[in-house]
Amino acid sequence: MLPPEWASPVAWVISIALIVVVALIIRALLNRLIDRVIRRAADGVMPERLRFRAATPMDGAAAVLTERRRQRAETLGSVLSSLVTAVVFGTAGLMVLGRFGLDLAPILTSVGILGIAVGFGAQELVKDFIAGMFMLVEDQYGVGDLIDTGVAAGTVEAVTLRITRLRDVDGRVWYVRNGTINRVGNESQGWSRALVDVPVAYESDVTAVREILKKISSDIWEDPEFRDVALVEEPQVYGLEQISAAAVIFRITVKTVPTHQAEVARELRVRVKAELDHAGIPLASV
């Protein structure tokens, strides 16, 4: 095919120029598109169906959230932009080479075989990146959140598109590939709930126990030290979760500020023990 083009060099030059120009235009258009989506994400105007973060950010965390969102948007944007550039310029380069009369089959074959060979092994990598991108866009968790990824649980120390780094309660640092996280639980959004089970002996006076537990609940709700810092609503007392000859089980539940549930539960246990000791009601050994 070489001779015909060399025979009409004008059409040949025009076609090459056309390729380059179209490639530049397409890349610019795609980058602008990415840019706009990114900026909307940074401004927090992502369409509602993809944005469902807890509505009431605590104390001034809004600014932190906005900053975090902006950084993430940029990370995401630069990755997508690199991808677009590679594809568009790669295609244009191949087309220009073809215009020079070179046979492209060997290149395409080499790259294709390598691509497939690596592609089989790399699918987990692609899976990780896709998972990471959606995690960012959906803002599932951020640095400082306390999460449970199934294979490891702890406080998020860093997130990248490929992995999430946690530190668990023993101080162990976990590197978890995003693609292996099928579901993630976040304890730092909205509120937490503390559950305290109180097993009393079967012979106990059910009504009296219920009254004592209700009193403890309203006391802690009145206590400014807890109400202001850790509680979201007044504790509830549920009665007779289970009965047997061995024990009768009551349950206190209370909504708390995120991650404060253990603290509240401990205080409730201290008060329950004190009050029941005072009233002379024995616990069951369960």
Place this chain on the structure above:
Amino acid sequence: MLPPEWASPVAWVISIALIVVVALIIRALLNRLIDRVIRRAADGVMPERLRFRAATPMDGAAAVLTERRRQRAETLGSVLSSLVTAVVFGTAGLMVLGRFGLDLAPILTSVGILGIAVGFGAQELVKDFIAGMFMLVEDQYGVGDLIDTGVAAGTVEAVTLRITRLRDVDGRVWYVRNGTINRVGNESQGWSRALVDVPVAYESDVTAVREILKKISSDIWEDPEFRDVALVEEPQVYGLEQISAAAVIFRITVKTVPTHQAEVARELRVRVKAELDHAGIPLASV
């Protein structure tokens, strides 16, 4: 191939125009088709074999359901519409480029290799979206329902085509990929059932215990506080679920309004304990 077309420019222009016109027509037809299916879904006239929501929506929830269905239909419609536009215009663009005499092989190869490479990794993403679409169409659950997805259980806070967001009983927020949900249990449809097992000592008088339990059942069914709010039918007493030297087990079962079964079970336990104490019948320790 360039010269022949330039030689007969009329046929060339006509063929390009034909491509554009056909593309517009096809896109319009497909969009209209999608629109009609969507509108029928919004009006609740989907064919019966795909619609099997509980027939008796509780208190005025009908309007909520209709609104929810309309929003979902629109979400679904816009996604399908974007997909159709991308495929039709992409094809038409390639054909027009081909009419200009450019060799399409490099473009197709680049896009193809990238497509396959990403496709391997993205199959889970596609799986999520397909699962999400069917979940929407089949209306398996909605915001506010109490569901069990296998990997996490709780109240639905948000649903997208890719993930479902739950909040479990401890206040933890779960993000679950739709494609990982092989089966889902919904506790908020139709009715729930409370089961209360009552283990009494082997020596107890079986007939007497059965009478007491039957009386409790009819009492709670007569009690307007429960009958109107939480019960769907009178509790049933089943006898001798198990016998051994240690215990004889009776069972009370009762259909309740969805998600009220724990409340009803607690009340039943309180009444069983009171009545058995009154009759001097001891429980078995199981």
Place this chain on the structure above:
Amino acid sequence: MLPPEWASPVAWVISIALIVVVALIIRALLNRLIDRVIRRAADGVMPERLRFRAATPMDGAAAVLTERRRQRAETLGSVLSSLVTAVVFGTAGLMVLGRFGLDLAPILTSVGILGIAVGFGAQELVKDFIAGMFMLVEDQYGVGDLIDTGVAAGTVEAVTLRITRLRDVDGRVWYVRNGTINRVGNESQGWSRALVDVPVAYESDVTAVREILKKISSDIWEDPEFRDVALVEEPQVYGLEQISAAAVIFRITVKTVPTHQAEVARELRVRVKAELDHAGIPLASV
């Protein structure tokens, strides 16, 4: 290729007409084929190797079964018919477009890439539909049957080609994808069997216990209330399923009408307790 056809327009018109006519004929033939298979399924004349429903349908259920089979056959037929129409008309459309001299490569490439990309993710969907079709053809279960799918068990409320909807004993509604059901157990076909184990103390008189249990068995078989409603054959007593210093275990087994086994087992336990109390033979605590 355009000019040659335009040069001989007669052959060109003929070839297009041929395509359309052949497509219509093929579609009609395939639809008729589907129709015939469907009608035979509806009439219950499917070949025996695919039909092995319980031979003795209970009380007048035959009409219900026939109606159910007819509805299913139609569901199946309309799906297959749509599939045939799509393939035949799609092919014919492509061929006609090709006759107009348009280059089909871009269309095929776009659709092909999209098809493969979606195909990877959609294989589970196809799997669900195939599983659903065979479930229908083989009539493995229907609305109202009590089944165990492995991931959830309960009463079938609805079946589609993609999913099966169950309601379990707690009133929870389960949506199970047909393709995830590797084996399904149906408790509503033919008969069920109740097993009641009776552990007596090692020191007990084995012969006496066996006689008592046999008497209970023949009593319940004579009792018209049970024999007519729930029993299929007289209960059997098996002796010494296990021996140790702690207990000697007897077993009563009885074939019952489907899903009545729990009711029969309860009645057997009540009678066993009464008779053994009367005879002064203590149970072992196992």
Place this chain on the structure above:
Amino acid sequence: MLPPEWASPVAWVISIALIVVVALIIRALLNRLIDRVIRRAADGVMPERLRFRAATPMDGAAAVLTERRRQRAETLGSVLSSLVTAVVFGTAGLMVLGRFGLDLAPILTSVGILGIAVGFGAQELVKDFIAGMFMLVEDQYGVGDLIDTGVAAGTVEAVTLRITRLRDVDGRVWYVRNGTINRVGNESQGWSRALVDVPVAYESDVTAVREILKKISSDIWEDPEFRDVALVEEPQVYGLEQISAAAVIFRITVKTVPTHQAEVARELRVRVKAELDHAGIPLASV
């Protein structure tokens, strides 16, 4: 290519005729091949390396086996024959169409894409059929056999190329896909073995116990009621399977007629209890 053939119509007609004739010949040859293999299978002359059924069929079961084998052979033959016909005629049809000058690419593309799309999802279906075919050829189990498929165990009620239908001991009907059965255990071939463990107190006289158990073994072997109906060889007594301060364990093992092992074990336990009670040797509680 149309004109040249029309130009030499003789060669054209000949080539079409050749296609049809060759297709008919190939189909006939393949059918005959299938037929011969089938007939040999029906006559029980399959090569020995694929046939290893229990050598000693019980009471007159040989005729049943032969009949069963013949039915299966026909099932298998008709499926293979349909497959051969579809492939040969499909190919010939495409070639004839090609001879008429129609462009086959669109047909092949449509069918190919559909085929791949469905193929991904249908691989489990193919797997089921292949597993079913080998199960038939190898005669692994038949209607009436008691088998354990791993996911369900019970008596076989029906077998098709795709699924096996069982009924378990509770009367539940199981539909198991053949492809999910990695290994199958058949209790109805050749013989079964009953194991009865006898734990006696550590202080017992080991020699005396062994003698008693040996006497029980020879007694039951002499008992015509058992020897003729259920036993294959005399029971063996193995001594001191385990020792500890709590117990010394003896074991009786006996080969029985298939599926009679539970019955024999029960009788052994009755006799062991009677003899040990008589000798005043206590069992250990294990």
Place this chain on the structure above:
Amino acid sequence: MLPPEWASPVAWVISIALIVVVALIIRALLNRLIDRVIRRAADGVMPERLRFRAATPMDGAAAVLTERRRQRAETLGSVLSSLVTAVVFGTAGLMVLGRFGLDLAPILTSVGILGIAVGFGAQELVKDFIAGMFMLVEDQYGVGDLIDTGVAAGTVEAVTLRITRLRDVDGRVWYVRNGTINRVGNESQGWSRALVDVPVAYESDVTAVREILKKISSDIWEDPEFRDVALVEEPQVYGLEQISAAAVIFRITVKTVPTHQAEVARELRVRVKAELDHAGIPLASV
């Protein structure tokens, strides 16, 4: 292409003859190659890195082994030979057809689509055959060996390229697909080892117990009944495998002739019980 060949019929006939001759030669060469490998396998001259059967075959088993190896070699050879014939003649047939001027695309497409469709489902079948071939070549187990395949354990009754048939200790017959056996344990090669743990009370005299156990060991080693039939080396006594307030554990280990370990362990337990009773040393209850 048809006309040119018909124009030079000599070259055409030569090319066809060439195809047939080359096909025959290639097939003959490959068969001879297979034959030579097979014969070397039958003669036991397989390269050492693939042959590691136990070096000391027991009593005259060598002849059995050789016969078994020869049969297997033939099985393997006939399968490979069929495969070679199919590929070589299939290819030659296609080439000859092509020489007759027929368009091969439709055949290749039909066969290709079917091949891929079936191939997806048949990969497990191929896996089974490959596993079976290597099992034969490596002589991992044979009829009569006692093996553990992970999914089932028992005595091998038959082996084919696709499945292995076992009979377990309860007389159940297992059909196991070769491809599902990731690792296999063979108890019939070389030697087995019996382990007997002897827990004595913490207060026991450690040295005295050790002496008693050592005496038992040398006694059984001297006993011709065991030494000649079942033992490979003198039993070893290991001391204090575990200590706690409850017990001190000794262990006797002994290498035995394959599959005789249970018999030796039973005899050891009988002797240990007798000697410890005699010495008045109580066992611990563990």
Place this chain on the structure above:
Amino acid sequence: MLPPEWASPVAWVISIALIVVVALIIRALLNRLIDRVIRRAADGVMPERLRFRAATPMDGAAAVLTERRRQRAETLGSVLSSLVTAVVFGTAGLMVLGRFGLDLAPILTSVGILGIAVGFGAQELVKDFIAGMFMLVEDQYGVGDLIDTGVAAGTVEAVTLRITRLRDVDGRVWYVRNGTINRVGNESQGWSRALVDVPVAYESDVTAVREILKKISSDIWEDPEFRDVALVEEPQVYGLEQISAAAVIFRITVKTVPTHQAEVARELRVRVKAELDHAGIPLASV
């Protein structure tokens, strides 16, 4: 195609030279690119989103870290460089061969089939290498770190791109393929935390116990032997982690220098036992 090129040998020579020159340039460019990324990694200037190593390296470990990073960067660089060379030269070689008029289809086919055949099996290998590369780049762990890979845990002895070699606490050496490590926990980064649960009897004086534990905490924090070597912050005492009739559980938590948590916990237990013995407060048996 051979003749035309030989006809214009100048264009032919130019095209070959062009291929070689372009190949050299591309390889040089890619190597330089790799080199720059590597050098930045060695200098520790990797972009922040991929670098999140603990900020405070202990005693002079900074130099060790830098050296380790440099070695890794070189390993990574040489592998990438080899890969680039193979692809670029392979492509260029194929193109030059093509310029000589040789038909490339056979080579490409042979290599392609082999590539796909091996590719299926080699995907795990590629997965291992990709995992290894990211592990290096992200510096997840290094020689001497104490890690938990899920399948094995211990001290890292060596890392390659394919496997990681650990030595566990029993001295066993583990070779773990990098691609099988979905998440890895590193105990040697930043800090560790020791948890010591102290169960005291239910009747104990809660306030007194809490005071004793607090005193122990401040004592150990004041103790220079521990504060300087092992502690990061003062131990915390949490109260009433659980209450029942059996025990009341307190918990001491303390951040320690990495991998010193067991040592600190042992010392805390020694002091707790001494102090509680001294105060006469009994532990609960839990």
Place this chain on the structure above:
Amino acid sequence: MLPPEWASPVAWVISIALIVVVALIIRALLNRLIDRVIRRAADGVMPERLRFRAATPMDGAAAVLTERRRQRAETLGSVLSSLVTAVVFGTAGLMVLGRFGLDLAPILTSVGILGIAVGFGAQELVKDFIAGMFMLVEDQYGVGDLIDTGVAAGTVEAVTLRITRLRDVDGRVWYVRNGTINRVGNESQGWSRALVDVPVAYESDVTAVREILKKISSDIWEDPEFRDVALVEEPQVYGLEQISAAAVIFRITVKTVPTHQAEVARELRVRVKAELDHAGIPLASV
């Protein structure tokens, strides 16, 4: 294409000769490359990042290691060499056949379809071989080592590229496919560690027990019988691994010569029992 070549027979002969010569050269080059890598492996000069065998081979094992490495290198080399020969000669043969004017499409298609069909099933085989090659190159284990492969553990008796043969402690021979070994633990490299837990009663004198254990540790370290044969460093005593009302647990750890840890632990237990008996300190029953 046949005629043109026959027209210029000189160019035709040259091109065939060129093919053969190039094939021979390429094969020679690749074999030399393989040879060099192999020889370096045999000489132990593999690059350090792939060689991390224990640095201190015990008693004269160096020669054994070298011999073993040489044999392995040859095994590896002959396999790679066969592979290279097959690919190079296969390609050259195809090219020569093509030069003779034969149409290669049928051959390529037959072989390709067969290759893909088998390839799907053979991927596990390829996986095994790849795993075996890396196991050899990395020298993970050898004949005589005591390893844990996850699915089976024991002493290595033989290794091939496809499987590893072990003999476990009961004398059972295990054949394990190399590709199923995700991680392998080798107990025969460098050193092992024995752990002995000593639970003493809560009331014991902690300081006294620690002194006794330390004395035992230094005694055994001074004992030439153990120090020279089995110990690598002096045993360490760790205190208070756990405390509760039931027991206080001490731990002795000691590095031993590989596989001698059980022997050392037994001796430690004997001495601990003797010393504690002597001091009158009771063990806890834990």
